[in-house]
Amino acid sequence: MPVPGHVGSDYERLRPDFRVIADPFHPDRRVMLVPAIRPDVAVIHAHLADQAGTLLLEEREDDALLAQAARVVIASAERIAPTDEIRRAPTGVRLESLHVTAVVEVPRGAHPTAVRGAYDLDEPHLLAYMAAARDDVTFKAYLDRYVLEPRTHAEYLEAVGGR
Amino acid sequence: MTDAGPLAGWSAEELMAVAISREVRDGETAAVGTLAPVPAAGVLLAHLSHAPRATVFIFNHEDYWPFRQGSKEFYDYAQRGNFDLFFLSGGQIDRHGNLNLITVGEHDHPRLRFPGGAGSAMLYYMARRVILFRMDHTPRIFVEQVDTCASPGSSPPDVVRPGGPWKAVTPLCVFRFDQTRRGLVVESIHPGVTRDELERRTGFPLELPAAPAVTPPPTREELDLLRGRVREALAKSYPRFAEAVFTSP
Numbered sequence: 001m002p003v004p005g006h007v008g009s010d011y012e013r014l015r016p017d018f019r020v021i022a023d024p025f026h027p028d029r030r031v032m033l034v035p036a037i038r039p040d041v042a043v044i045h046a047h048l049a050d051q052a053g054t055l056l057l058e059e060r061e062d063d064a065l066l067a068q069a070a071r072v073v074i075a076s077a078e079r080i081a082p083t084d085e086i087r088r089a090p091t092g093v094r095l096e097s098l099h100v101t102a103v104v105e106v107p108r109g110a111h112p113t114a115v116r117g118a119y120d121l122d123e124p125h126l127l128a129y130m131a132a133a134r135d136d137v138t139f140k141a142y143l144d145r146y147v148l149e150p151r152t153h154a155e156y157l158e159a160v161g162g163r
Numbered sequence: 164m165t166d167a168g169p170l171a172g173w174s175a176e177e178l179m180a181v182a183i184s185r186e187v188r189d190g191e192t193a194a195v196g197t198l199a200p201v202p203a204a205g206v207l208l209a210h211l212s213h214a215p216r217a218t219v220f221i222f223n224h225e226d227y228w229p230f231r232q233g234s235k236e237f238y239d240y241a242q243r244g245n246f247d248l249f250f251l252s253g254g255q256i257d258r259h260g261n262l263n264l265i266t267v268g269e270h271d272h273p274r275l276r277f278p279g280g281a282g283s284a285m286l287y288y289m290a291r292r293v294i295l296f297r298m299d300h301t302p303r304i305f306v307e308q309v310d311t312c313a314s315p316g317s318s319p320p321d322v323v324r325p326g327g328p329w330k331a332v333t334p335l336c337v338f339r340f341d342q343t344r345r346g347l348v349v350e351s352i353h354p355g356v357t358r359d360e361l362e363r364r365t366g367f368p369l370e371l372p373a374a375p376a377v378t379p380p381p382t383r384e385e386l387d388l389l390r391g392r393v394r395e396a397l398a399k400s401y402p403r404f405a406e407a408v409f410t411s412p
Binding site for chain 1: 235242311
């Protein structure tokens with residue numbers, strides 16, 4: 001697909017998969033083409049999902065676009081809800097189930113980031129992560145405590161202090 | 164961060180916000196992207212003073228960000244050429260206005276890796292006037308030539324480019340982009356900054372005139388607005404920054 005700009009930048013050198021061609025509509029101009037991104041799997045998080053996989057997603061995000069680009073879409077949702085509740089929701093982006101491969105209920109599934117209107121980001125946890133990421137030993141300790149040791153999402157939430 | 168001068172009574176951030184504000188024209192569309200609290204403050208200051216009819220967009224601000232459909236809607240809107248004014252920065256900015264947001268050193272074995280160019284290689288071309296900004300001014304940032312160019316400062320005539328660099332605002336000076344020389348030249352030095360300091364902290368020759376212009380200091384009214392209504396509006400996107408920087412009476 002064509003993208004404005006970019007011609008003359010080092011993307012020409014660093015990304016051999018990007019092409020610069022004469023614009024077929026204006027042959028005196030050059031234009032950059034980039035290949036479409038087709039993820040094998042997209043993992044996205046929804047406010048609500050019904051049992052068929054219809055999703056209510058946050059506005060202002062690119063999850064619906066990502067879901068339509070990916071071959072397999074795994075959606076987690078704060079709550080599994082009746083289809084009618086999703087249809088009647090006044091805000092949010094509705095994504096029909098034809099784009100969704102699997103859905104799973106994961107309350108507080110965006111932690112430590114936020115779900116707008118549901119919960120804020122966990123700032124103390126993010127600051128602790130940033131501190132831990134500074135060296136391999138503390139980062140390994142972080143991974144052990146929050147990623148490798150909790151066997152379930154409930155255990156993860158317990159490990160992060162029930163937030 | 165440099166001090167704004169012993170008797171200045173304002174911070175470097177405030178002077179930069181005021182310098183940016185003066186570039187905003189009434190009636191135009193000015194947009195501010197991510198991680199840009201000082202440009203956001205400058206645009207808000209302009210909107211609340213001399214540019215009430217400007218259309219203002221501030222990334223993810225509850226009152227100033229109408230793009231409900233994610234970044235695609237924003238980028239599509241931008242690449243139609245709808246922005247008169249936008250703001251970009253770089254890990255390196257060179258004398259020709261080239262931006263590096265990719266790597267420093269050998270690209271495959273970099274000494275530094277930045278987050279990536281994101282939309283800069285489109286926005287730098289398609290926004291009519293782009294103001295570059297940095298909150299620090301060192302010879303490692305303002306370099307002779309970028310190691311890797313995410314977005315060039317100018318383009319040959321066979322590239323569609325309605326926009327490009329207009330000014331660069333730092334804690335030490337305001338550069339303007341000279342179209343003839345295709346490069347950054349000093350427009351004004353901030354009060355309290357010496358030409359020696361500016362030359363020492365810039366990685367390319369400046370060719371300063373004998374008596375370079377001095378950036379006009381903030382007025383009382385500008386400072387009152389910044390520390391009042393601008394701070395309140397800014398806090399909706401940048402609560403900590405607004406609290407820390409624009410609170411002195």
